Amino acid sequence: MRPVVRFLDDELLVRIIAEARTILCKLGVEIHNDSIVAMLADHGAKVDPEKNRVFLTDDIIDKALAAAPGSFQLYDVHGRRTHDLSGHNVHFTPGSAAIHVLDNETNTIRTPTTGDVVEYVKVVSQLDHLASQSTAIVPGDVHQNISDSYRLFLSLMYCEKPVVTGTFTIDAFNIMKDLQLAVRGSREELRVKPLTIFSCCPTAPLKWSDVTSQNVVDCAKYAIPVEYISMPLAGFVAPVTLVGSLIQHTAETISGIVISQLTNPGTPVLYGGSPAIFDVRYETTPMGAIETMMIDCAYNEIGKHLGLPTQAYISLSDAKQLDAQAGLESSMGATLAALAGINNISGPGMLDFESCLSLEKLVVDNEIAGMTLRMIKGIEPKDDFPALPIFEELLKEQYLLISKHTRRHLRQEHYFPGPVIDRANRSRWIEEGGVSLRERAHREVTRLLADYQPSELSDDVKKDLTQRMEHEARRWGMDQLPHRQDAGATM
């Protein structure tokens, strides 16, 4: 049996959705984008033009929800399927868009550079339990107007996994779409085999900015999957109660689905989010708070009820370094998320309210993901009934280490974590240097960087990507992209 956790009973779930719909129809949603407002008006929504407020109708909401696909797949740069975002399937992806990296040597933060992005991508390409990469850090050594597209460029150059990403401006969508077209070859091929997911955020409460709503529309036009990242902050810009925040999250997310599905019915979407409670002692938005995780799991239940695949920023930590808090918050989140069946779990690698990436933590979180993926395979009988033969063998042989039964099932029944998880006895641990978790993780990062094999994306495509990126950089006054030590090896 696949273990599943639930926080909402059916009655409460249905009431939350009904209330959210009432809010969208009675209070409306503020959309600061004239063409989207006009499109919704064409579909029968009432509009208060002065306040940019659009009052949806049940008809519009039903139409949008019916049009949104119940599942979709992602494909790597070669077009091989990596994700089936459906049912209770679970995939992990690193957190996104951190402002800082945690430098292992100094244990202090700094602004990421091209070198950091490349190292991150090389590491993530080898972490088995992270099914996709994400544009997890924002490099500070390029013009700010290409800092979003440049991350996607590096991701596609160095790693074959699909990418969770997003733009910072309306303008940058163009190049970010072109880079994907360069990989896939055509718009049709990109539609059939999605390569990326774009995060698009409504603004709490009940508002869409020009930029983020336009991103939804632009993605829809190219059938690029979107994850809606609604962020009610419970107690501040959302009701303090978890149910109240869920109502707000539902309303904001449905409004996003309406925008994409009316633009291009059937365009893939993830029912996602990054809600948090607001900590009224520290004025912060803790991603590691248990209530934050409860809201995440619960809105995922609502998304599933609406028949949509889901996503959440969960399995990350607010700790400032790779310490016990980092481990406990990340694994609590990962465990709950996997049990809830959140289809795309974002967070690994992240510290400090999702503003800092640590490569060492990424390696640890990969192990957490490995364990949780094992957990949700559940407990299933395998040659266990009748039990008499195996126990007869045990009593006769005194041990089962070399039994056929053991050899057949060992690797499926037991998950073997990598070197960051310490399972040596104390004497061995001491003899091997008494190495701390942080040091073990750092050694693993070093090993992965040394073992990295270039992406097998064809040289022609890499060249095409590079030319497009260089062209974009020139548009913003950068004659060349920052030097990369191994740029030759990737082309």
Place this chain on the structure above:
Amino acid sequence: MSILTEIVENLIVGDDEKVSALTQKAIDDGVLPKQILDDGLIAGMNTIGQQFKNHEIFLPDVLMAARAMYAGMDKLRPLLLKEGIPSPGKVVLGTVRGDLHDIGKNLVGIMLKGAGFEVIDLGNDVSPEKFIQTAREHDAAVIGMSALLTTTMSAMKEVTYQLKEEGLAGRIKVIVGGAPVSAEFAVEIGADAHGYDAANAVERVKSLISEN
């Protein structure tokens, strides 16, 4: 219990009606407005600040107290003006160009107002010119800028640069904040201060203004 102590106690529990009535009573009793301000309203807010720091009370309690403080200020302001007692100072506040994150900035605004400052909130996506122009128009003591994106924080530098160009640096103080903005960055761009949260912003703005 003296009436000032009563004001302090009611302010601490956030009872705006009582603070308003008690402030009026103190005025009627002939207590000096400046004394009502310092030993009543501000003393109460100082206690609140301390309790908040110690986690004895939470943000909602602070905001309730701030509201009670406004209620008292409404009674006091005309008298303070008449006596020529300067207002604690004006702060022009906003989120920088290209940035829509305003939650933190709003909280800073609420807390500054709670501490008695006059806040001119320009909202988000505010151009450098607009910051400076507004500060000039209103003769503001401080410009407070917020940025949450690494891609927008550079706009802060344009303001400090422009202030210098116009010979206003030092006269109009600049304080900056937001997740990617560090104290080092503040120094680097020539800002006068950095604040890490809203309560801290109040302390920093107070010391900026007392330097003037």
